[in-house]
Amino acid sequence: MYVYDEFDRTFVKERVNDFRGQVKRRLAGELTEDEFKPLRLMNGVYLQLHAYMLRIAIPYGTLSSKQLRMLGHVARKYDKGYGHFTTRQNIQFNWIKLEELPDAMADLASVGMHGLQTSGNCIRNITTDHFAAVAPDEIEDPRVWGEIIRQWSTLHPEFTFLPRKFKIAISAAKADRAAIRVHDIGLRLYENEAGEHGFEVMVGGGLGRTPFLGKTIREFLPKRDLLSYLEAVLRVYNQFGRRDNIYKARIKILVHEIGAEAFSKEVEAEWAQIKSGPLALDTITVADIVSRFQYPAYEALKDETEALESAKRDKQFETWYENSVAPHNQPGYAVVTVSLKPEGAPPGDATAEQMEKIAGLADRFSFGEIRVSHVQNLVLPHVAQRDLPELWRSLDALGVATPNVNLISDIISCPGLDYCSLANARSIPIAQGLTRRFRDLEKQRDLGPIHINIDGCINSCGHHHIGNIGILGVEKNGEEVYQIKLGGRSDSKAQLGELLGPAVPAGEIIDVVENIIDVYVELRKNPHERFVNVVHRVGLEPFKERIYAAH
Amino acid sequence: MPLIKDGRIVEDRFVRLDEEGPLPDVVPVLVPAERFLGNQAEYLAAKVPLGVLWPNNKRVSELEPYLGRLALIALHFPAFKDGRAYSQARILRERYKYKGELRATGDILQDQFLFLLRAGFNSFEVKKDADAAAFAEAAHRYSIFYQPTGDGRTTALRERLRRFHANKTSASVPDKEHAS
Amino acid sequence: MTSPLQQKFKVNGPVVVTANRTTDGIVIYRTANGWSAKIEDAAVAMTSTVALALLKDAHADSVYAIGSYVAPVEISESKEIVPGNLREKIRQAGPTFELPVSG
Numbered sequence: 001m002y003v004y005d006e007f008d009r010t011f012v013k014e015r016v017n018d019f020r021g022q023v024k025r026r027l028a029g030e031l032t033e034d035e036f037k038p039l040r041l042m043n044g045v046y047l048q049l050h051a052y053m054l055r056i057a058i059p060y061g062t063l064s065s066k067q068l069r070m071l072g073h074v075a076r077k078y079d080k081g082y083g084h085f086t087t088r089q090n091i092q093f094n095w096i097k098l099e100e101l102p103d104a105m106a107d108l109a110s111v112g113m114h115g116l117q118t119s120g121n122c123i124r125n126i127t128t129d130h131f132a133a134v135a136p137d138e139i140e141d142p143r144v145w146g147e148i149i150r151q152w153s154t155l156h157p158e159f160t161f162l163p164r165k166f167k168i169a170i171s172a173a174k175a176d177r178a179a180i181r182v183h184d185i186g187l188r189l190y191e192n193e194a195g196e197h198g199f200e201v202m203v204g205g206g207l208g209r210t211p212f213l214g215k216t217i218r219e220f221l222p223k224r225d226l227l228s229y230l231e232a233v234l235r236v237y238n239q240f241g242r243r244d245n246i247y248k249a250r251i252k253i254l255v256h257e258i259g260a261e262a263f264s265k266e267v268e269a270e271w272a273q274i275k276s277g278p279l280a281l282d283t284i285t286v287a288d289i290v291s292r293f294q295y296p297a298y299e300a301l302k303d304e305t306e307a308l309e310s311a312k313r314d315k316q317f318e319t320w321y322e323n324s325v326a327p328h329n330q331p332g333y334a335v336v337t338v339s340l341k342p343e344g345a346p347p348g349d350a351t352a353e354q355m356e357k358i359a360g361l362a363d364r365f366s367f368g369e370i371r372v373s374h375v376q377n378l379v380l381p382h383v384a385q386r387d388l389p390e391l392w393r394s395l396d397a398l399g400v401a402t403p404n405v406n407l408i409s410d411i412i413s414c415p416g417l418d419y420c421s422l423a424n425a426r427s428i429p430i431a432q433g434l435t436r437r438f439r440d441l442e443k444q445r446d447l448g449p450i451h452i453n454i455d456g457c458i459n460s461c462g463h464h465h466i467g468n469i470g471i472l473g474v475e476k477n478g479e480e481v482y483q484i485k486l487g488g489r490s491d492s493k494a495q496l497g498e499l500l501g502p503a504v505p506a507g508e509i510i511d512v513v514e515n516i517i518d519v520y521v522e523l524r525k526n527p528h529e530r531f532v533n534v535v536h537r538v539g540l541e542p543f544k545e546r547i548y549a550a551h
Numbered sequence: 552m553p554l555i556k557d558g559r560i561v562e563d564r565f566v567r568l569d570e571e572g573p574l575p576d577v578v579p580v581l582v583p584a585e586r587f588l589g590n591q592a593e594y595l596a597a598k599v600p601l602g603v604l605w606p607n608n609k610r611v612s613e614l615e616p617y618l619g620r621l622a623l624i625a626l627h628f629p630a631f632k633d634g635r636a637y638s639q640a641r642i643l644r645e646r647y648k649y650k651g652e653l654r655a656t657g658d659i660l661q662d663q664f665l666f667l668l669r670a671g672f673n674s675f676e677v678k679k680d681a682d683a684a685a686f687a688e689a690a691h692r693y694s695i696f697y698q699p700t701g702d703g704r705t706t707a708l709r710e711r712l713r714r715f716h717a718n719k720t721s722a723s724v725p726d727k728e729h730a731s
Numbered sequence: 732m733t734s735p736l737q738q739k740f741k742v743n744g745p746v747v748v749t750a751n752r753t754t755d756g757i758v759i760y761r762t763a764n765g766w767s768a769k770i771e772d773a774a775v776a777m778t779s780t781v782a783l784a785l786l787k788d789a790h791a792d793s794v795y796a797i798g799s800y801v802a803p804v805e806i807s808e809s810k811e812i813v814p815g816n817l818r819e820k821i822r823q824a825g826p827t828f829e830l831p832v833s834g
Contacts, residue, residue, distance in 0.1 A: 007707040011695040018692050022662065027754065029794040030681065038632055039662055047797060049822045051756035081833035097755035121632065151697045151707065157669035158641055158700070161634025238638045239610075273646060278699035285708055288715070351833035417818060418826035429828055478816060 001064055001294050001369050002147050004112040011154070012109040015116065019043050020102035027099065042122065042160070044090075044115020045101060048419050054096045055118040056108060057125040058372050060132065060146035060170075061089035065359040065368040070111045072355035078104040083355070085340060085348040087412055087463055088167070089127045089372045090118050094419055116154060121162045123153035123234070128170045129177040130373035133295070134381045136329045139191055142172035144290055145199075145226060148281065151289075152227050159234045163241035164249035166234070167206075179374060179490040181205045181213045182466060184251045185233065187226075198222045203233060203263065204255030207460035211496050212252045217264035223286070225271075228279040232271035236263070296367035296382045301332020304385035311389040319441065320392055323403035334385050336366075338378040338395060339402045339410065343435045346428045347413045348376030350400075357398050365391045375412055375451075377405065407444040408452060408517070409435040412463060416456030416473065417480075423456035425473025425480040425506075430454050433510045438517075447517060450531045451489070466490040468532045469513060470497045480506045486516070486543060487535040500540055501548050512547055519546050553683035556652065556674040558690070560683055563676075565602050565623055575599070581625060584609060595620050604656070607635035611642050618649045626672075628657035637670045644671030645701035661689040669702050740779060745804050747773040747812065748785040749822070750796035758822045759796060761789045766796060770812050770823055775804065 004012075019039075026036040040046075044055040056071070063071075071091055075083045078100050079093040086092060096104060108114060117125050126146040133141040149168060153159070159166070169178045172189035180186030186202035199221040205214030221229050233251075240258075242248045255263045312318040326335040338358060341347050350358075362370045362380055365387045371379035378400075383391055395401035404410050411434060414420065416427030431454055438444055453467025457474075464470030470485035481503035488497030504512050519542055520531050535543070554563045565581040574580065574593070579600035587594055587603050594601055595617065602623030605614065614624065624643060626636035636655065643649040654674040655667050661682035667675060668690060677683040696704045705713075747770070748761035759766045760773035767773065776782035782801050789799035803815030814820040821827060 005711065007695050007711065011693065011697075011707075014693045014695065027794075033753075033793060033797050035631070035660060047751055047756055049818070050758060050825060051751075076833065080830060082831040099754045121634075154697045155666075155693075156698055157666040158637040159634070160666060161632050161637065235638050239635055243633060243635075284712060288708065288711055345831065346828065349831045351831045353833045418821060418828065426827065428826070432828060480817070 001062055002059075002143070003292050003294055005292065008112060009109075012112060012114050015043075015114055015155075016102060016105045016109045019105060023098060023102055038120060038161075041120035042116065043105070044118035045096075045098070046119060047421065048094065048415075049417075049421050050419070051095045052098055052101070053092050053094050053419070054101065054104065054115055055086070055090050055092040056113055056115050057118045058089050058091060058113075059150050060126055060128040060143040061130050061372040061374070062132075062143060063370040063372060064111070065362040065370065067111045067113055068355050068359040068362065068370050070108060070113065072352040072359065074104050074107060075352040075355065077107075081353075082349055082351045084346070084415065085350065085372055085376050085378070087374050087376060087414075087461060088125060089130075089374055090125055091372070094415075117150075119165075120160075121164050121166075122160045123149075123156060123162075123166045123168065126150050126153070126168050126170065127178055127183075127374060129173055130371040130379050131177060131326065131335055131381070132172070132371075134328050134330075134333075134335050135173050135175075135177075136327050137175055138173040138329070139189060140172055140197060141293070142170040142187075142189055144286070144293060145172075145187070145189065145223075146170055147289055147293075148226065148286070149230065152230070152279075156234075159238060162234070162238055163243045164246070164251075166237070166251065168230075174492070176490070176492040176494070177373075179463070179466065179494070181494040182207055182211070182463070182490060183214065185230070186214045192220050196222070199226060201229065201233075204252040204260070206250050206252045207463055207465045208250070209247050209458045210253065210256075211460070211465040212256060213494055213496065214252075215255060215260040217260055217267060224281045225275055227281060228275045228277065229267070229271055231274060231279055232267045235270055236266045240266070296369070298330045298333065298382070299384070301330075301384060301386075303331050307386055308388065314389075316396075317389055317392055319445075320396075320401055320403040321388065323407070323445070324401070324405045325388065328382070330382075332385055334383050334388060336380040336383050336388070336391065336395075337373070337405045338380060338400045339404055340377050340400060341404055341410050341435065342399050342402050343409065343439050344432050345435075346415075347411050347431050350378070354398055354400060357394075358400065361391060361394055375410065377410070403441060404444060406449040406451070407441075408438045408447055408450040409444060411435065411452045411454060412467070413454040414456055414460075414462035416454075420456060422459055423473070424475040425456050425482070427454040427456040427462060427471075427473055430471060430473070430482065430506075430509055434513060437510050437514060446527065447521070448528070448530050450517075452513070453488075463490065464488075465496050466494065467497060468535070469516060471509065471513075474503060476503065482506065482509045484509075484512065484516075484547075486540060487532060489532050498540055501544055504547075515546050516543055519543050553677050553680055554654075554674060555677060555683055555686050556654075558687065560686075565600075567604070579622065581623060588613070591617065602652070602654075605639070607633065607639060611639045611647075614643070615647050618643075618647055618651075621649075621651050623652040623654060624649065625654040625656050625676075628655060628659060628663075631658045631660060631663065633658075637666065640667075640670040640672055641701060661685045664689045665693060669696070669698075669700050669704065671701050740782070740801060742776065742779040742782050742801075744815070745775045745777055745806055745812075746782050746801045746815075747775055747804050748782070748789045748799055749773075749802045749819070750789060750799040753795055753797055756797075761785050761799070766792070770804070770814065773804070773812055775806070775812060776801075 025031045046053045168185045169180045169183040170187040171178045182205045188200040201218040202214030366380035411431045413431040417423040451468045453464045454471045455462040455464040466488040472483045483503045484500040485497030581602035600622035604625045656676045
């Protein structure tokens with residue numbers, strides 16, 4: 001966990017005061033809404049259908065128990081008692097009053113949290129692997145680099161008014177758990193043949209109206225050059241990215257229009273000018289950042305095979321253990337995913353009580369640390385294996401131990417038309433309907449990993465382009481209808497899904513998904529062949545036949 | 552529209568020329584880029600202080616040969632949200648070492664002052680009188696900066712290291728006294 | 732960008748002017764001489780001239796209200812004003828599912 005020092009604390013306080021002044025000017029009529037809007041967006045304040053929404057950054061998805069408790073407090077005091085974890089390791093509150101926002105922000109600032117970089121055309125909250133620093137397949141902690149980028153990009157004087165928002169994700173593991181190829185910049189930290197660690201830099205990934213996977217513009221970037229290279233990319237984008245059309249303003253369009261090679265050339269030319277400047281990261285600077293990351297003082301434990309075996313005699317525990325517990329890089333420890341996807345609930349929502357109690361469990365069982373995953377679940381990253389049965393009982397009592405991680409009911413969904421002023425159709429009720437239809441956990445396990453992603457508009461906050469089953473709600477003649485894509489994936493074999501055919505009415509979408517699943521079960525070679533692999537092996541035809549012949 | 556230069560509200564001594572019309576020979580002039588680029592020789596030879604109004608979609612590298620002769624470069628912000636001129640300003644100051652007046656024009660609110668200052672601007676055409684009056688306060692809303700830019704403000708990273716070393720030195724003083 | 736006042740719109744049925752309140756963001760409706768959080772208080776326009784006049788008044792009050800626009804409504808048999816589409820229904824009545832409840 002990164003510990004803020006007096007500099008960071010002073011900064012977030014100054015930020016709250018700045019925003020307090022802006023709110024005052026707005027309420028006094030000194031700022032028009034047109035003038036105020038970009039200012040509130042710079043602090044994560046949106047206007048939704050029913051109220052303002054406040055989005056709080058959780059940099060690289062790491063929270064302390066103190067911070068999670070504070071989020072619970074904000075949910076209780078300023079909102080309706082719950083919050084929503086998003087697909088970008090943020091949390092949002094849906095019912096905040098503008099006149100109370102400065103106070104809510106002051107409360108958040110007391111634990112080093114803020115809404116900077118969660119909206120507006122700036123470099124957004126840096127995201128990474130939610131298993132960072134505990135995953136056995138990782139070469140080093142990517143959050144160190146996330147923190148370095150976070151500091152550099154905080155209120156950047158040159159890059160706060162970019163053509164459009166800008167998202168950066170980092171992965172340092174073999175498995176990509178951060179969807180780096182669908183970010184404006186994806187950074188893959190790896191070891192080259194000479195044994196040095198550095199970054200593969202991918203640019204121009206993104207979803208939305210025109211989905212693209214990022215293209216590699218530099219195979220290997222030495223760590224010392226990370227910031228100067230990013231500054232060069234951003235400088236090229238800031239000057240030459242399109243500003244004439246909001247739908248063509250993301251960097252992916254620039255990269256696509258001029259070509260990755262020409263783009264890379266521009267970047268390299270700019271970089272050559274600044275690479276040995278003040279952004280070069282010397283070892284002392286990096287060491288200073290690293291020194292403020294606190295790592296747990298793990299006990300010297302052995303893997304608890306016997307105790308776990310006996311606990312597993314409880315079938316419910318065993319099911320949860322097999323599904324929600326992942327290996328840790330320390331012997332005797334485990335990584336626990338806390339499912340925020342109980343049957344029939346909005347994906348990613350947590351009540352104030354759940355936040356407070358999970359914070360308490362983190363204190364007892366996970367060195368006071370919690371992670372937020374981009375699939376809208378929470379993670380307790382440092383749990384001693386001997387504590388798993390007790391932790392499970394507590395999580396179960398809170399309703400957050402549904403053993404459905406990575407299964408069909410672990411749905412990613414945007415808030416959709418129930419909250420969002422951009423949406424054309426609802427998404428949460430579709431997610432709720434699907435989790436009810438597939439409520440049988442045994443059946444879910446039999447189906448294996450299946451990722452369903454649901455969006456209520458083409459902006460694709462719910463990442464439907466990269467869902468194994470991607471559902472996009474659109475409005476047609478005043479009715480909600482849903483398009484389906486199959487075969488998308490966001491892991492290290494990232495791929496965009498393909499459109500199955502014409503949209504289906506809201507009343508049929510649940511049946512249609514079930515039909516798709518039936519086709520998969522009939523066509524899989526064996527129970528281990530995953531849904532997404534079957535789609536890629538057989539193509540869309542068999543699915544089309546079943547869906548559209550019947551309708 | 553109030554003009555702030557080097558922290559104070561001042562009279563604008565530059566006369567802004569249109570695309571056409573005569574070139575005054577006694578007062579400082581601010582010339583649109585197109586007009587300047589058509590007749591550089593004439594303007595460079597003029598005896599008055601010379602400024603160029605540069606649009607945000609033209610590379611500032613085109614201005615490089617003339618920087619020594621220019622007393623003013625005005626960069627334009629057609630909208631608050633259009634941040635291209637921040638990059639132009641930093642390139643002029645940090646790469647080409649431009650030392651003259653660098654002015655922000657267009658949709659300028661008090662909430663941009665600090666960004667503009669950090670990017671190297673030292674004068675501002677402000678839309679609202681109230682914002683001009685708030686300049687000194689707005690320019691000091693933050694004391695912590697995370698990025699090194701040409702404005703020379705020290706970054707949090709450097710400051711941390713400096714304090715770290717300072718503490719080490721001061722902490723070692725009592726030890727020496729005890730030792731002696 | 733065209734300002735909402737310059738937008739041409741046809742009124743094919745009853746409409747109201749709605750916005751969000753600046754202080755807290757809640758949904759409000761233009762009444763004959765002000766605003767109300769209740770749709771039943773809304774001034775209903777049947778012609779574009781009347782709608783435009785309501786919209787003009789709404790925009791004049793831009794400190795109190797954000798993003799005023801014209802939205803369709805229906806008049807029920809019992810003469811109640813009812814939102815005219817799903818989006819407006821959700822704006823008026825809230826999300827279409829039960830909200831999470833904290834203990």
